[in-house]
Amino acid sequence: MAAVAEPAEEGLIVVGGGIGGLATALAVAGAGWSVRVLERSPDFREIGAGIQLAPNATRLLDRWGLLDRLVDVGVLPSRLVLRSAMSGRELTCLHLDEKFRETYKGPYIVLHRSDLLAALVDACRSRPTITLEVDKTVTEVLEDGDGVEVTCSDGSRRTASALVGADGLWSAIRRRIVDDEPICSGFVSYRGAVPLEAVSEHPSLDDVVAWIGPGLHFVQYPLRRGELYNQVAVFRSDEYARGEEDWGTPEELDRRFASCCPQVVAALPALRRDNRWVMYDREPVASWSSGRITLVGDAAHPMLQYLAQGACQAFEDAACLGAALQGRGADEVAAAFGGYSDARSPQASRVQRRARVWGDIWHVDGVGALLRDELLLQRDPYDYRHIEWLYGPTASCSWRDA
C-alpha cells in the first residue's frame, strides 16, 4: 500500500460519531486501545426524539459508568403496554418492575437521544486515549497488511491499525465488505419530543405505550424526568405502494390515522411533522468484518425499529468488540474483528429478522388481528418467554459473563 508511507499509528479509527460510534470508542478504549472518532457533522448531535434502552443495553452502560447519569435525565417507565389502535383496548403489558430488573440485571430506561449522546461524548472526552474530531467526512480508505489510512474531504489524513465503520444505515464503509443496499419497508415514521404541556391526551405518564393497528402504530412515552413527551407515528404508505414520488406525507398520515380510536386521534395534533423518516433495514449477513475493517450498529445490521433494539444492539457490538480487542495487539486485529463479527452476527441477525416479524404482528389486519389480540389478551404479563432471548444472557460474547 504505497499511500501508507510511514508506519501506521497504533489504535483504531471509528468512522461516525453517533451513539454506536461513541459507545465503540468507549468500549475499545476500555480495552486499552487508543481511538480516534471522525464525525462528519460540525458537532455531535442526535435527532430530537426519544430512545428506549432495554436491560441488554443498560447492563453495559452501567459497566461503562454511564447508567446513573442516564437514569437521572431519563424516565424509568413502569410498563411496556400494547393497546389496540382501533378499539383502544389494552392487549398486554410487560411490568418493568423489581422482578424484571433483577431477572435481567438492569433497568429499562427511556430518554432523549441528545441526552444519551451528550453522556457518551462527555465520557469519551474524559478519556485521554479517545480523540473526537468533527467536520471530518471520510472520502477514501486505504488498507494494507500494517494498517489503514483514511483521507477526509478537507484533505486531512489519519492512520491507524484498524478501522470501524459506525456510519449508520447508509454506511460507506460497509460497501467495502458487503455488496447490498438498504431495503425500503414502505413504512414512514413521524417522531419527536414535545413539552408535556403541548400534549392534551396521553394514556399514562408511567408507561411506554404502543397503539397497534392495521398497517400502522403509534408510540407514546415521557422523557427527561417527565418534562417532555415523545410521540412516534408509523404507517405503511399507500402512496409508496402506488409508486408516488412524494409519499408518506403529513396528509397521508392524517388520513391513515383518522380511523383510529379517539385516544390516538386526540393525540395526533401534538405530533411533530417537521421531519419524517422512511423505515429501512437490510438482509442479515454472516460476517461484516474484512481484514482490518469492521462495522458496528446500523452499518453492520440495520433493523426495523419494532423491537426498539437499534442502539441496544450497537452497545452489544461495542462491548463485544472491546472484549475481542482486549489484550490483543495491532497484528491480531483482523482475527479479533473476525471473532467479533462471528460472535455477534447470529444474535444481531435474529434481531433483524424478528423485528420484521414483530412489525408484521403489530400491523396485521383482518382475522390475523383478531388472533393476535386474543393471544395477547391471554398472555401472562409476567411471561418472559418472548423477551428472554433478547434481554437475557446469550453465548454470543464473553462480556455477557461479566
Place this chain on the structure above:
Amino acid sequence: MAAVAEPAEEGLIVVGGGIGGLATALAVAGAGWSVRVLERSPDFREIGAGIQLAPNATRLLDRWGLLDRLVDVGVLPSRLVLRSAMSGRELTCLHLDEKFRETYKGPYIVLHRSDLLAALVDACRSRPTITLEVDKTVTEVLEDGDGVEVTCSDGSRRTASALVGADGLWSAIRRRIVDDEPICSGFVSYRGAVPLEAVSEHPSLDDVVAWIGPGLHFVQYPLRRGELYNQVAVFRSDEYARGEEDWGTPEELDRRFASCCPQVVAALPALRRDNRWVMYDREPVASWSSGRITLVGDAAHPMLQYLAQGACQAFEDAACLGAALQGRGADEVAAAFGGYSDARSPQASRVQRRARVWGDIWHVDGVGALLRDELLLQRDPYDYRHIEWLYGPTASCSWRDA
C-alpha cells in the same frame, strides 16, 4: 285466491326431501300435524360423502328415536384434531369423550350422508301422517288467507295449510320471501368416501382430522364402522380470482396441495375427483317467514361448512318449527312461523357469520398463521369456551329445555 277453490287440506307441505326437509317432516308430524314431502328427484338420495353431527344435532336425533341406528352405522370419533397442512404439526384437539358427551348431552357422530338420509326416510315412512312423494318439482306456489296450493311440473296440485321450503342453497321458495342471491366464496371442494383399503395414508382411524393451511384445508375421517374413509379437499381458487370460466379444476387442486406436508400430499391420490362443489353462503336475514310460508336449513340460512353445522342447524330448525306448531291450528300457522323464524334467526345468523370467520382463521396466511398456530398450541384441549355457544343450550327454542 281464486286458484284454491276448495278448502285447503289441513297440514303442511315440505318442498324438498333432503336431510333438512325430512327432519322437518318428522318434527312437525311429532307435533300432531300431517305432512306431505315433495321431492323433485326420482328417489331420496344424498351425495356419497360424510357428514358430521355435533351434540346440538344428536340430542334431537335421540329425541326422534334415530340416534341408536345412526350410531350403529356411523363412527364415534375420539377427537376433532386441527393440524397444520404445511408443517403437519398437531395444533390442538377437542376430546369427544365421556366428559364432552355429558356436558353436551349427546355424542359427536360422523356418518355417511346416505345412511343418515335412509334413517330419516325410514322414520318418515313409518309415520302414517307423513306422505313422501318423489318426482315432484314444484313450479308454482299460491297462497291466500286459508292455505297454500302448489303446482308441480307434471301438472299435479297439492294443497295444505302452510308450506316449508326445504329446497336448499338455491331455494326457489326463498325468492318469495328474501330478495338475495348466494354469495360465491371462491372456494371449491372435492369430497367423497372411498373404501378404507384405497387410502394408503391416514393420520388416525379414531379422529376427525382437519389439516389447515393458507387458502386451503383437507379433512379426513372414517365412516360406516370404519369400512369407508371420507376425504374433503377445499381450496381458494386462483383461477376463480382471475375470472376464468372453468375454475377449481383437478389440475389446480394438485398444484395448490403440492406444497402441503408429506402426509397430506400422500393422501391426495385417493381423493375423489369425479365431482366438485363450489362453496356458497348468503348474508344472514332477520326473518325467513312470510304468512303461511317459511324456510328451513340451507334455504333459510346457507352457511360455509367450516363449523360442520349445515345439517345440525337444519335439525334445530326442524325441532324449533315442531315446537312452534305444537298445539296450534291452521289459523295460527303464520304466527307460529313468525315465532319460529324469530327464535331461530339469531343463532343461525351467528353460525353463518362465525363459519366465515372460522374459515378465515383456517386459511390465514403469513404472520396470521403464526399467531393462529401459537394460539391453538396454547389452547387447553378441554377448553370448551369456543364451542359452548354452538353445542350448549341456548334460549333460541323451547325444545332446548327438553
